[in-house]
Amino acid sequence: MNYAWNWGVLFQSPYLGWLGQGIAMTLAVSVAAWVIALSLGTLIGVFHSGASGVVRLATGSYINLFRNVPLLLQMFLWFFVVPELLPKAAGIWLKRELPHPEVVTAIVALGLFTASRVAVQVAAGIAAVSRGQSMAARASGLSTIQAYRFVLLPQAFRIVIPPMTSEFLTIFKNSSIALTIGVYELTAQTQQIQSFTYQGFEAFTAATVVYMTIALMVTTLMTVIERKVSIPGRTARG
Amino acid sequence: MNDMVEMIRIEGLSKSYGDVAVLRNCSLDVARGEVVVICGPSGSGKSTFVKCINGIEPVQAGRIAIDGENLPSKPAAAARVRARVGMVFQHFELYPHLTVLENVCLAQIHVLKRSRDEAQEKARSLLRRVGLADKEASYPAQLSGGQQQRIAIVRALAMDPVAMLFDEPTSALDPEMIGEVLAVMLELAREGMTMVVVTHKMGFAKAAADRVVFMDQGEIVEVAETARFFAEPASERARLFLSRILTH
Numbered sequence: 096m097n098y099a100w101n102w103g104v105l106f107q108s109p110y111l112g113w114l115g116q117g118i119a120m121t122l123a124v125s126v127a128a129w130v131i132a133l134s135l136g137t138l139i140g141v142f143h144s145g146a147s148g149v150v151r152l153a154t155g156s157y158i159n160l161f162r163n164v165p166l167l168l169q170m171f172l173w174f175f176v177v178p179e180l181l182p183k184a185a186g187i188w189l190k191r192e193l194p195h196p197e198v199v200t201a202i203v204a205l206g207l208f209t210a211s212r213v214a215v216q217v218a219a220g221i222a223a224v225s226r227g228q229s230m231a232a233r234a235s236g237l238s239t240i241q242a243y244r245f246v247l248l249p250q251a252f253r254i255v256i257p258p259m260t261s262e263f264l265t266i267f268k269n270s271s272i273a274l275t276i277g278v279y280e281l282t283a284q285t286q287q288i289q290s291f292t293y294q295g296f297e298a299f300t301a302a303t304v305v306y307m308t309i310a311l312m313v314t315t316l317m318t319v320i321e322r323k324v325s326i327p328g329r330t331a332r333g
Numbered sequence: 334m335n336d337m338v339e340m341i342r343i344e345g346l347s348k349s350y351g352d353v354a355v356l357r358n359c360s361l362d363v364a365r366g367e368v369v370v371i372c373g374p375s376g377s378g379k380s381t382f383v384k385c386i387n388g389i390e391p392v393q394a395g396r397i398a399i400d401g402e403n404l405p406s407k408p409a410a411a412a413r414v415r416a417r418v419g420m421v422f423q424h425f426e427l428y429p430h431l432t433v434l435e436n437v438c439l440a441q442i443h444v445l446k447r448s449r450d451e452a453q454e455k456a457r458s459l460l461r462r463v464g465l466a467d468k469e470a471s472y473p474a475q476l477s478g479g480q481q482q483r484i485a486i487v488r489a490l491a492m493d494p495v496a497m498l499f500d501e502p503t504s505a506l507d508p509e510m511i512g513e514v515l516a517v518m519l520e521l522a523r524e525g526m527t528m529v530v531v532t533h534k535m536g537f538a539k540a541a542a543d544r545v546v547f548m549d550q551g552e553i554v555e556v557a558e559t560a561r562f563f564a565e566p567a568s569e570r571a572r573l574f575l576s577r578i579l580t581h
Contacts, residue, residue, distance in 0.1 A: 225424075225426075227422055227424055227426040228426055228428065230384070230389050230422070230426065231420070231422060231426035231427075231428075232428075233389050233412070233415065234387055234389050234415060234418075234419075234420040235415075235416065235420075235439070235440035235444065235488070235489075235492065236412050236413065236415050236416025236417075236440055236444040236445075236492070237412070237439075237440055237443060237444060238408075238409060238412055239408065241443050241444075245428075245439055245443065246428055246439075249430050250428075250429065250430055253430065326429050326430050326472060326474060327471075327472040327474065327475060328471075328472045328473070328474030328475035328476075329429065329474045
């Protein structure tokens with residue numbers, strides 16, 4: 096292989112700046128999408144676990160719709176199709192006046208997609224808390240909302256910390272798909288460095304190292320949190 | 334209110350899962366201060382029956398009144414009536430993520446709207462009574478089964494209930510811990526608490542119960558004064574049941 100290695104390119108202007116901007120954008124998209132995914136997913140998961148009839152049909156439909164269509168396609172749908180389906184004024188606003196429409200669309204698409212996965216995990220976590228716990232809560236006169244808030248959810252959240260960590264890592268890595276609708280996140284920036292400098296090996300290695308480092312940091316942080324909130328007297332699960 | 338009113342009045346309770354009837358037209362009145370023990374073979378519906386009394390198991394037919402107040406079928410309205418009846422479960426059902434003190438205070442604060450200080454004071458005085466004052470900062474999983482069940486009783490008593498329901502409170506306990514739980518229940522009975530107790534502990538029934546209810550296949554087969562029930566049960570099914578459990 097005849098390749099002129101030049102690691103120095105990563106530390107030159109403007110490429111170092113591009114990398115930095117890419118990391119910042121990746122983190123911003125991931126965290127914002129995660130806020131949507133966690134709050135909406137928890138809400139849907141709670142309703143899915145506790146409700147029956149129309150509500151369960153609605154939550155089930157949401158989960159099936161968003162979980163079963165590829166994320167890349169969802170991103171295209173939100174970016175290219177949805178603005179055309181809306182009333183004309185709203186469509187124009189989305190395309191012309193909304194600041195950074197590609198970033199907002201990526202956050203919404205990623206958030207709504209991941210919410211469906213979070214909802215399934217949260218519902219499973221609630222189901223894993225014994226039925227006796229909700230009976231005890233109701234027997235003491237707590238309302239349904241109070242039973243969820245003080246008894247069921249605190250236990251369910253502890254159960255789902257490990258799968259939630261995976262979900263966050265997935266959202267973080269899936270944020271790279273946002274480059275397809277023009278978001279200059281980390282993968283897009285490294286691709287740009289590659290096309291400007293022809294130093295693709297260095298650029299993509301940098302991206303790999305950055306993704307892995309951040310993911311490992313998140314994993315470590317979540318392990319610490321899991322240990323912190325573990326219930327005293329219960330054997331820790333490995 | 335009125336001493337003539339029964340503390341618990343249950344009329345024509347029926348419940349089924351699909352085609353399987355678990356309760357058939359069960360009626361029972363429990364007087365103020367009375368202790369009633371419910372016994373019967375497993376699968377007789379006694380556990381389900383006691384859970385229907387405060388409405389945590391829904392029923393298809395029947396009426397329940399606590400202290401003269403009908404138990405509403407709407408969940409939100411039922412919660413208020415339910416809060417007046419204490420319940421103790423076979424598997425304790427303490428909240429594992431909360432300390433003993435938090436377990437005892439939770440419903441006091443959020444249902445009865447007591448202040449935190451007031452709730453803690455109440456909790457501490459009850460914990461002292463059952464000899465567990467030093468465990469208030471522990472978590473349930475750090476305690477023995479007998480200790481957990483005594484705390485579950487305290488958690489129910491902290492709500493100042495007008496009656497207490499027990500669903501096989503000693504069935505999940507190691508033999509050496511049964512005594513400490515029964516002692517607390519006996520004391521409650523002596524203090525005049527209205528109690529409905531599902532149990533296989535016939536010793537407890539003889540010592541504390543005013544009446545015994547015998548259930549089989551979802552039906553209340555027999556209701557009798559305790560002494561009469563053990564001496565000369567009226568039904569063949571009760572006779573058979575007693576001969577089986579008393580020989581052990």
